[in-house]
Amino acid sequence: MEPILEIRHMSVFFTQYERGIRKRILPVIRDLTLSVEAGEIVAVVGASGSGKSLLAHGILGILPYNSHMEGTIRYAGESLTPERSAKLRGKEIALIPQGVTYLDPLMKVGDQLRKGNRSEAVRSRIRRALERYGLGAETEALYPFELSGGMARRVLIASAVAEDPRLIIADEPTPGLDARAAERILGHFRELADEGSGVLFITHDLELALTVADRVAVFYAGETIEEASAEDFKEPERLRHPFTKALWRAMPEHGFKPISGAQPYPGAVLAGCPFAGQCSDCLPECKTAEEIPLREIRGGRVRCLHPYGERKKEETI
Ligand SMILES: Nc1ncnc2c1ncn2[C@@H]1O[C@H](COP(=O)(O)OP(=O)(O)OP(=O)(O)O)[C@@H](O)[C@H]1O
Numbered sequence: 001m002e003p004i005l006e007i008r009h010m011s012v013f014f015t016q017y018e019r020g021i022r023k024r025i026l027p028v029i030r031d032l033t034l035s036v037e038a039g040e041i042v043a044v045v046g047a048s049g050s051g052k053s054l055l056a057h058g059i060l061g062i063l064p065y066n067s068h069m070e071g072t073i074r075y076a077g078e079s080l081t082p083e084r085s086a087k088l089r090g091k092e093i094a095l096i097p098q099g100v101t102y103l104d105p106l107m108k109v110g111d112q113l114r115k116g117n118r119s120e121a122v123r124s125r126i127r128r129a130l131e132r133y134g135l136g137a138e139t140e141a142l143y144p145f146e147l148s149g150g151m152a153r154r155v156l157i158a159s160a161v162a163e164d165p166r167l168i169i170a171d172e173p174t175p176g177l178d179a180r181a182a183e184r185i186l187g188h189f190r191e192l193a194d195e196g197s198g199v200l201f202i203t204h205d206l207e208l209a210l211t212v213a214d215r216v217a218v219f220y221a222g223e224t225i226e227e228a229s230a231e232d233f234k235e236p237e238r239l240r241h242p243f244t245k246a247l248w249r250a251m252p253e254h255g256f257k258p259i260s261g262a263q264p265y266p267g268a269v270l271a272g273c274p275f276a277g278q279c280s281d282c283l284p285e286c287k288t289a290e291e292i293p294l295r296e297i298r299g300g301r302v303r304c305l306h307p308y309g310e311r312k313k314e315e316t317i
């Protein structure tokens with residue numbers, strides 16, 4: 001069966017002008033290949049600035065005007081052009097945006113969720129969606145400025161999933177919510193996936209991702225550096241990339257060891273592996289390689305010249 005969402009070789013570039021005259025092309029996502037099957041929750045995990053929101057916006061055809069995208073995106077077996085995406089957005093394809101500013105400040109909650117449809121069926125569907133997230137009927141009469149941050153976030157989520165979407169793209173859906181509310185949302189994603197939808201769950205929090213995801217795509221400086229099953233994280237010797245191992249070690253239950261250094265700014269890496277500056281296993285060729293292909297190893301994928309499981313030198317976790 002074809003995946004619900006299939007992204008192949010996606011790259012996103014920004015055009016910038018230095019001092020107003022010199023044109024500069026800034027690559028922010030490079031050669032990203034990722035798919036989501038029906039019934040599956042795929043988490044995209046990466047640090048702030050790694051390109052996660054741009055990935056979501058690229059899929060939905062809502063990238064900023066000063067950017068352009070390469071590569072192909074297919075949804076349910078057909079090419080997802082910006083026109084097709086505009087038609088499906090808010091219906092079959094739901095975006096839970098990262099910022100609550102996506103709510104219309106001048107429209108009451110109930111009106112924005114109903115999108116002009118006053119039928120009883122729509123009314124009761126909206127009511128059920130809000131109730132599911134602990135928001136009573138009175139919420140419908142409020143304007144966004146009358147909502148707390150957590151309420152606004154729950155309204156966004158209720159609005160996105162009210163239409164029974166087949167593909168849900170959730171961009172950091174849980175910050176500002178208490179653990180129970182977050183659990184309820186992730187539990188609902190699981191239900192939607194079990195009913196046959198695909199979910200792309202974007203987060204910076206690996207621990208949270210592993211509570212619900214089937215697969216994890218690890219994002220670093222605009223590239224997927226590893227794709228692993230959630231199971232692989234239970235046996236860390238199965239993990240393939242030094243950054244994924246470092247993320248695993250940074251989890252509270254695995255010692256909370258911080259990763260030293262910072263991810264490079266987009267466009268700063270001209271050659272070699274973007275993680276080279278932070279990698280404790282970096283070799284000279286890692287800094288100069290022209291291309292580091294994404295390779296399949298042990299049922300997952302990795303973008304590393306010397307992934308774990310293929311090294312001769314003693315392996316450590
Ligand atoms: N309109 C823009 N013009 C130029 N660069 C941009 C623009 N929007 C985003 N970027 C850059 O693209 C990179 C990726 O941004 P993005 O918003 O996708 O990050 P993110 O992974 O979602 O981060 P966060 O976890 O903080 O939400 C960042 O380095 C950012 O500076």
Ligand SMILES: [Mg+2]
Binds near residue numbers: 052054171
């Ligand atoms: Mg973001």
